[in-house]
Structure formats: structure tokens, C-alpha cells
Amino acid sequence: MDSYTTGLGVGIAAAVIIVAVIKWLARNKPMSVAEKAEYLSKRRARMLPALAVIFLSQQAAFFSSLGSPHETSAYTVKVSAWLVLSVVILAALATKGFWLERKEVRDLIDDENTRANRNDAMRWGFLCSMGAAIAVYALTLFDVQMNARDAVHIVMTIGIPAALIRWGMLERRALRVA
Amino acid sequence: MPERLANRLKERRSELGLTQAELAERVGVTRKTVNTVENGVFTPSATLAIKLAQALEVSVEQLFWIER
Numbered sequence: 001m002d003s004y005t006t007g008l009g010v011g012i013a014a015a016v017i018i019v020a021v022i023k024w025l026a027r028n029k030p031m032s033v034a035e036k037a038e039y040l041s042k043r044r045a046r047m048l049p050a051l052a053v054i055f056l057s058q059q060a061a062f063f064s065s066l067g068s069p070h071e072t073s074a075y076t077v078k079v080s081a082w083l084v085l086s087v088v089i090l091a092a093l094a095t096k097g098f099w100l101e102r103k104e105v106r107d108l109i110d111d112e113n114t115r116a117n118r119n120d121a122m123r124w125g126f127l128c129s130m131g132a133a134i135a136v137y138a139l140t141l142f143d144v145q146m147n148a149r150d151a152v153h154i155v156m157t158i159g160i161p162a163a164l165i166r167w168g169m170l171e172r173r174a175l176r177v178a
Numbered sequence: 179m180p181e182r183l184a185n186r187l188k189e190r191r192s193e194l195g196l197t198q199a200e201l202a203e204r205v206g207v208t209r210k211t212v213n214t215v216e217n218g219v220f221t222p223s224a225t226l227a228i229k230l231a232q233a234l235e236v237s238v239e240q241l242f243w244i245e246r
Binding site: 034037038041108109111112113114116171173174175176 | 199202203206207208209210211213214215219220222223226
């Protein structure tokens with residue numbers, strides 16, 4: 001098994017463990033569809049900024065290894081795990097998320113206000129990504145050496161957390177009782 | 179002066195003795211959405227406005243109006 005496959009496996013295993021822990025914590029809590037949607041909605045509002053912090057801390061590990069040889073196994077595992085996390089976060093941003101919940105709960109949790117907040121977050125993510133892409137492009141005009149992989153990494157490091165933080169902020173504001 | 183959609187959702191809901199959660203369940207949205215509409219943070223779609231009016235037994239015009 002090559003190191004890329006190992007990294008991918010580590011990422012998927014981490015995701016499975018996280019889901020199993022969440023399911024185990026939620027056991028013995030009988031709730032109606034509305035209660036469940038409310039509970040998950042609150043949990044999502046708390047989770048989004050935390051997810052942005054986890055994502056950014058993974059980026060710190062990547063950027064600290066810039067300039068060092070890229071072909072080590074540890075580097076490959078880190079990059080593959082990051083890639084899995086990025087795809088999962090993007091899928092959660094683009095869809096209703098909570099894929100293991102019942103359809104009624106998923107439909108309710110993705111109601112009109114949530115969709116509006118999610119769309120606004122995606123807009124922020126896009127604008128921040130484009131801003132980062134322009135900045136990277138401008139940097140290369142001043143003889144800064146950067147390969148395509150590093151450039152993509154920088155753009156995603158800005159874009160994904162921007163969308164997560166914006167969505168988290170909007171959800172928290174919406175949940176606040178007047 | 180920007181226009182905003184004002185509403186008497188909270189007032190009407192209180193008249194009927196409903197909580198935000200109960201109204202949300204009647205309309206098929208989360209409490210969060212009812213809360214944001216009530217506070218003027220979120221402008222509902224025509225569909226949701228009609229559903230809210232029906233759930234609160236008033237017309238849409240009685241529930242929402244444009245404030246200048």
C-alpha cells in the first residue's frame with residue numbers, strides 16, 4: 001500500500017470514528033423531528049467555527065513544512081487527510097449535511113433561513129477564494145516561486161474557513177432569541 | 179430611506195398562545211426561522227409568508243407590511 005492510500009485511509013477512519021462518537025453520544029435521546037432539528041441546528045452553529053479552527057490548524061502543519069522535501073510519507077499522510085477533510089466540508093457546505101439522519105430531519109434542518117445563510121456563506125467563500133487567487137497571482141509577478149499544489153492549498157485555506165465562519169456567524173445570530 | 183418588511187408575527191402568535199416552536203411546527207420550519215422572521219433579520223419567501231399567515235389565521239397583508 002502506498003503512502004497516499006494510507007493517508008486516505010487515515011482520513012476516512014478519522015471521519016468514521018467522529019461519526020461513531022457522535023452517534024454514541026446521541027443514543028437514548030428520543031426526540032421528535034422538530035426537537036431533533038432544533039438540537040442539530042444548535043450543534044451545527046457551535047460546530048462550524050470549531051471546524052474552521054481544525055481546518056486552519058491542519059493548514060498550519062502544511063505551511064510549516066513548506067520548503068522541506070514533499071515526498072516523505074508523513075507529508076503525504078497529512079496532505080491526504082487534509083484532502084479528505086476538505087472534500088467532506090465542501091460536501092457539507094453544498095448539501096444539507098447530516099447525511100446519517102432521517103430525511104424528515106434533514107429536510108427540516110435545511111429550511112428557508114438555513115438555505116439563505118448557507119448561500120450567503122458560499123458567496124463569502126467564493127469571494128475570499130477569488131481574493132486569495134488574485135493575491136497568489138500578484139505574488140508570482142514579484143518572482144515568488146510557488147508550485148500549483150501550494151497555490152491551490154493557499155486558495156482553499158482562505159476560502160473554506162471563510163465560508164464556515166460566515167455560516168456559523170449567521171446561524172448563531174439566527175438562533176439568538178430577541 | 180431603505181424599505182423593510184415589518185410584521186406583527188410575535189403579537190399575533192402571543193394572541194393565539196403559541197410558542198415559536200409550536201408555530202414553527204405548524205408551518206414546517208425550524209424555530210430559528212420563525213425567530214429570524216419575527217425579529218426582521220430574515221425576509222421570508224412568499225410561500226413562507228402565506229404559510230405563516232394561514233397558521234396564524236390572518237391575511238398576509240395583516241401580518242406583513244412594508245415600512246419606509
